[in-house]
Amino acid sequence: MVSTKRQEAGAPANLDDLLAVEAIKQLKGNYFRYLDTKHWEAWRQLFTDDLRTDGTFFRTRRTTSS
Numbered sequence: 001m002v003s004t005k006r007q008e009a010g011a012p013a014n015l016d017d018l019l020a021v022e023a024i025k026q027l028k029g030n031y032f033r034y035l036d037t038k039h040w041e042a043w044r045q046l047f048t049d050d051l052r053t054d055g056t057f058f059r060t061r062r063t064t065s066s
Contacts, residue, residue, distance in 0.1 A: 027046065030042075030046060031043070031046055034046070
């Protein structure tokens with residue numbers, strides 16, 4: 001019988017866990033890339049269609065020039 005090292009807390013357990021972690025990394029990277037580059041349509045596609053918000057995040061600041 002082969003003995004295995006005890007898995008460290010927080011470490012992915014198997015291939016499915018590793019793939020899930022990678023998917024989250026990709027999503028996070030795309031979220032901030034699209035936000036930073038103001039690629040709004042691609043950014044919006046990261047959310048589900050039933051997204052609900054109070055609107056404060058989507059308000060724009062209007063500035064006036066003197």
